[in-house]
Amino acid sequence: MGAFPFRYLGLPLFNARITQDMYQPLLDKIKARIMNWANHCLSYAGKALLVNSVIFGLHNFWGASVLLPKGIAKRIIKLCKDFFWGVAEGTRRHVFLKWQLLCSPKLEGGIGIKEVLSWNCAQMMKWVWKLFHRPHCIWAKWISTYVLKGACVWDAQQTVSNSWYWNNVLKMKNLLLEIAGSPSQALLLLDACTVQTRYSTDTMYGHIRARRQKVYWAPLIHGKGCNPKHSVTGVMVMQDGLPTVDKLISRGMCFVNRCALCERSCEDIPHLFFNCEFSKQVLNAVGSWVLMPLESFSLDSLMQAVLPTRSNVMVHTSLLATIYYLWKERNDRIFKGSKSTVETLSIVIRKVVTLRLYGSTFS
Ligand SMILES: [Zn+2]
Known part of the structure; x- marks a missing residue:
């Protein structure tokens, strides 16, 4: 697979064509990587990191040489989506958050996964950039002499x-x-995509991708000291994207709505993290440690209350850690049958936050 783009480096000059089946090694390589990760218990943040590094590296390598056909790009995106949501091959996927939203930058409420098609267009836009910023390179000279023959590139049309x-x-x-x-x-x-005389794919990608409004909570969720694992769970909560029981019931995947933490009320995001008796006790314990009454808010109002104290890294780091560990505790109770007490959980949260912020455990 690795030899492919090098074998076709002559493509820009000669009338060669890449057929759909020539992309199969790329898809096979991505599938093989995902199969290797299937047996590991990965968090959403871990999966996002693998999609944005390893899988991105594979399609980025090919996309630097060719414009990926839409069908191939869609298959890559599907493989990434199924991996992220933990869907086995051949089973139906239940999406709790739109992929486009996850692909948004962190400041716009996403987790910063690179969108395959837009990134590939930004890569291929380099050839248009070369016509104006590298007019003396062999390809630009070839195009202007033998293809455009003095005509303006803006007037050139696609023809058979x-x-x-x-x-x-x-x-x-x-x-x-x-x-x-x-x-x-x-x-x-x-010109704006020229950084120190070189083409910046990242800047062009920023112009091509779909833009969203910035969200006020992003600087807190991805702020200094925040663990990426906790930040991604925080984004999923703020975007209402966690697969809580109320959502599973609405899709016919579950029939009994009972909170795994208090075993009394129905489970949804506001209950699970703020109204549940168990969660309130954990928030109370952590809140008394950071000197902020965390248990008396909803997540949205809490985010806004924390905003004026943005410099208080300890408060929002602890809040995110609490949300992450409450979600983990809920999953451990459902899938592993294990239970932690309020005290154990609050000690773990304090330890993790202290380690993260000060590099040592508290006494
Ligand atoms: Zn509950």
Whole structure:
């Protein structure tokens, strides 16, 4: 698989074409990696990290050379989604949070997974950038002499007589015009994507991807001292994306709604983390440690209450750790049959937060 992009480095110059079945090694490699991870008990943060590093590395390697067909990109996205939500092959997937939302940057309420199609377009946009910023490279000279023959690139159209690769570059040119609005604005955008004379795929990706409103709670959830595992669970709670019993019932996956922590009330996010008697006791214990009455809020109002004390890293780090350990305790009770007491849980939270912030345990 590794040899593929090198074998086709001649693509930009010659009239070669990549067929769908030539992408199979890429899909096989991604599947093999995911199969290797299937037996590990991974948190959402761990899975997001693997998607954004290992799987990203694989399609990034191919995407640097070719524009991935939409069908292939969709299959890669499906493999990533199934892995993230823990869906076995051939079974139905129940999604609790839109993938596009998870792919948003952290400041916009997502967890920063790179969106495959937009990233690939940003990579391939480099060829349009080269026409203006590297006019003396062999490819740009070839295009201007033998393909454009003095014509303006903005007027060039995709035709059947063009090479497959040039048509892909023209697709990117059209996308750039669509984003920028006019050729002059497109040139300014290409200039903006030039960082220290080099093309910045990341900057272009920021212009191509779908944008969302920034969320006020992002700086707290991903702030200094926050454990990534706790932060991702925090995002899932704020975006109402955890698979709680009320959601499972609404999809016919469960029939009895009973909170695993107090074993009395129905389970939903507000109950599980704030209204449950067990959770209140844990919040009370942690709150008395950080000198903030955590148990008297909803998560949303608590986030807003913590905002003025943003400098108080201890408060929001402890709050996120509490949410993470309450969710973990709920899962341990359901899937492992093990139970922790309020005291044990609050001691674990205090230990983890102290270790994270000060690099030592409290006495
Ligand atoms: Zn409860």
